[in-house]
Amino acid sequence: SDLSNIVLMGTNVLSGAATGIVLGTGKHTFLNTISESLKNTKIETSFEKGIDDISRLLIKFMIFMVPIVFLINGYLKDAWFESLLFSLSVAIGLTPEMLPMIVTGNLTKGAIELSKKKTIVKKLDSIHNFGAINILCTDKTGTLTQDKVTVVKYLNFKGIDDDNVLYLAYLNSYFQTGLKNLMDRAILEFEEEHYSIKNKYKKIDELPFDFERRRMSVIVEDSDGNRTMITKGAIEEMLYISNFVEIDGQVFEIKDEIEEKIKILVSNLNEDGMRVIGIGKKTLPKDRDLNFSNKDENSLTFVGMLGFLDPPKEGVGDTLKSLYQYGVDVKILTGDNELVTQKICKDIGIEVTGAIDGSYMEAIDDLELKKLLKDTTIFCKLSPLDKARVVRLLKEMGNTVGYMGDGINDAPALRQCDVGISVENGMDIAKESAQIILLEKELSVLLEGVIIGRKIFTNMIKYLKMTASSNFGNVFSVVLASAFLPFLPMLPIQILFQNLLYDISQISIPWDNVDTEDILKPKNWSAESVGKFMVYIGPLSSIFDIITFLVMFYIFKANSPATQALFHTGWFIESILSQTLIIHLIRTRKIPFIESNANIKVILLTSTIMIFALFVPYSKINGTLGFIPIPISYFIWVILILTGYFFTIIFAKKYFIKKFKSWL
Structure with missing residues (x-):
């Protein structure tokens, strides 16, 4: 692109006269290299990688836990068919089956919010990637500057x-x-x-x-x-x-x-x-x-x-400072020269830690370039494939990368990044390659998008962690109970009904409030983090499930097949109340109801489910589900158990945050 004696295919000749020599046609032209780069297999984004990792984790837990439940119940109770149905219901209980709806609901809500900010979302999962980016690559002209000489x-x-x-x-x-x-x-x-x-x-x-x-x-x-x-x-x-x-x-x-x-x-x-x-x-x-x-x-x-x-836009410096505060590093990828770019960066307050140009990049391999990427702010005189190369290597280094561009030269980079951002008056190929279209080319909109994306991810991960840990704790309790009880801890239909109520109580999570501390840094799906959460927090509920088992077995004498309906009812009430309570306990790193309150929709829905669960044993559907009315004195024990559970989770949260330096 630095050669002054060549004309690239696709160039419009506006004036003058010349004699030309054809050097390449068709697939041998430089423009065709851009087209070929866009034909590559679809690039997997951080959202898709994260969902795949989480799915594999849950499948591993299911493969491990469900056969254990089946074999223990089948062997000890010699009822293999009932044990099969029970283990299948446990598998369903262990699965966060509301995850697709919660994820889609969160992303759709985010798309609606962004539309009010003059931002069109072409692909829903890009909203998560929007919030997860820790590096934003952008061109200079029209983004940092007014695009007006x-x-x-x-x-x-x-x-x-x-x-x-x-x-x-x-x-x-x-x-x-x-x-x-x-x-x-x-x-x-x-x-x-x-x-x-x-x-x-x-x-x-x-x-x-x-x-x-x-x-x-x-x-x-x-x-x-x-x-x-x-x-x-x-x-x-x-x-x-x-x-x-x-x-x-x-x-x-x-x-x-x-x-x-x-x-x-x-x-x-x-x-x-x-x-x-x-x-x-x-x-x-x-x-x-x-x-x-x-x-x-x-x-x-x-x-x-x-x-x-080309003067800088008003307010762009403040926006970039805010992006830095939210953990987003900005890198400038431009076809302009270094001196002009350095000046613009100086004027808007970007600290330049290094600058390299396209000719130097072409002379070094990927390994050498990776060593320079972290400490380089400006990449100047880049070709389209140079831009895509920078984005690709940044992703290989473990970053979630956003790219903002509006020209043909930006198309390969827009296709390569985790979230491509273009503008309404950009070139068609740029808009086609991007997942998000801005109706106004303003960085302030990007900041709002990052914040909305992080709120959405926080609410999605809330659901996943509270459901995975709670379900894992319940299954862990089932395994323990199955080894010692002369009957099934809960009937398959009861497990499914309990799971249904718990799922309904979580429908309002997309509207939940988000603590400021949870959106200050980029976050991404982490199967390892979810796994640790399940192992550390899940079994804590089993402790109080076991206390409930002991109370029902010894104090209320629900210790034989003839009295198993009373046992099932007692555990159902304690389990659904503790599971619904965990929504408020896990949704925040703070003390719920005191330091952080859920959205009114969450409070109303969870309260309604808890009241309904208490009413079920005394309703006409109790016979269908296998429940019976339970003595009022049992609720004193439930209050004590839930109080102990509440404070145990509060202390466990503090320990977990201290040990792993994070919560959600």
């Missing part, structure tokens, strides 16, 4: 603002009839907005811009018939054709020290991130013919220079 300096030889420099540049841009580039439009806008100068000239001729001369000229005539050639172009080319310099209205010959001073001034402007062009003029004889040519561009008087900048 403006005139910021118009200096004479001494480096002082000079209206004459701006006026001559205005006349040149105004009278030229060729393609007006961004700098021409910036000059015209700036001049008309700030000075409203009425020109007093008419155009005689012009010498159009070409890439060999890297300059263009217009010849104008004033009301007295005086003719002047006004030329603007690259500094090197302007100095090459200038023999004089204008200083304080007087013309002096350009000497080496003057030329060196001009170059130093230009270098300083470049370091400030500006693109610089020179302005010169030449007085022409009134009586010469009108056949002007490029040969007339000589012996000019150098008047000054203009500096152009």
Whole structure:
């Protein structure tokens, strides 16, 4: 892309003439490499990897626990068919069957919230990835900057603002009839907005811009018939054709020290991130013919220079600081040069820890590049495949990567990342490759998306951990009870009914409140974390299940097949109440009802399920389910058991957080 003597397939020729040599066609073109990169097998995102890992974990627990339940009950009670049904119901009880609905409900709720922020979500699981990103890769133009070139300096030889420099540049841009580039439009806008100068000239001729001369000229005539050639172009080319310099209205010959001073001034402007062009003029004889040519561009008087900048967007610095606070590191992937990018980063407050360009990247292998990625902020002069390579390697290093871009060059990176973000006015291929479309190209929307994504993930992981640990604890209790009871601890239909009530109590979790502490850092699915949670927290409920067994067995004499209905009823009530209580205990790392309250929807639904469960043994459906009315004195024991369970989980949470440095 740095070659000035090639034209890539897909380029629009706007003006000029040339003789071309075809170097490659079809699949051999550079543009085709972008197309080929988009045909690769779909890239697995962090959300999909996480769900797969969690599924494998739950299947492992099921494969391990269910046969044990089946064999113990079948062998000890010699009722293999009943044991088979019971073990199948245990398998269903161990499965978080509401997970698809909870996940989809959370993601849909997030998509609705983002739509109110002028953000379209094409793929629901990208909302989770939105919140999980710890690295955001973005282009510079239009994202960090206003995507609008403006005139910021118009200096004479001494480096002082000079209206004459701006006026001559205005006349040149105004009278030229060729393609007006961004700098021409910036000059015209700036001049008309700030000075409203009425020109007093008419155009005689012009010498159009070409890439060999890297300059263009217009010849104008004033009301007295005086003719002047006004030329603007690259500094090197302007100095090459200038023999004089204008200083304080007087013309002096350009000497080496003057030329060196001009170059130093230009270098300083470049370091400030500006693109610089020179302005010169030449007085022409009134009586010469009108056949002007490029040969007339000589012996000019150098008047000054203009500096152009694409200024940073207002508020983008504050947004980036907020992203840093939420654990998101920002990396700039751009086709622009390093000096301009460095300046923009400095202006908006990005701390630059390193910068490399595409040519250097092409000279090193992936292993060497990985060593540089962590401490590099700016990647400049990148090709489309360079951008995709950076994203791919960042993902291989264990990061969840978001990429924001809107051009054809961004398509491979958008396809490669965990969550691709484009804008409404982006190129079609970019929007097709992205999962999220912003109706406004603002980083502030990204921050809101990150926060919403993390809230959604927190509520999803709440459900998974509370269900997995509670179900594991229940199955663990079933295994223990099966070894010692002369009957099944609970009938299959009772387990399924209890599981149904517990699932219904969790439907409101997508609307639950989220503690601020739970969204400050990026989070991702972790089968290892869920496994630890199940093993540490799950068996604690078994302790109180065993206490319930002992109370029913010895105090209420439910210790024979004839009294098993009383045992089943007692355990059902204690189990459903403790399972519903665990929703409030696990939803927060804080003390529930005191330091952190659930959403009113969660409170109402869980309260309704608990009241309904207490009513079941005394209702008409108790016979169908195999329950019987239970003595009122039993509820005193239930209150004591649940109180002990409440404080045990509170202390267990503190220990778990201290040991593993996390909760949800």
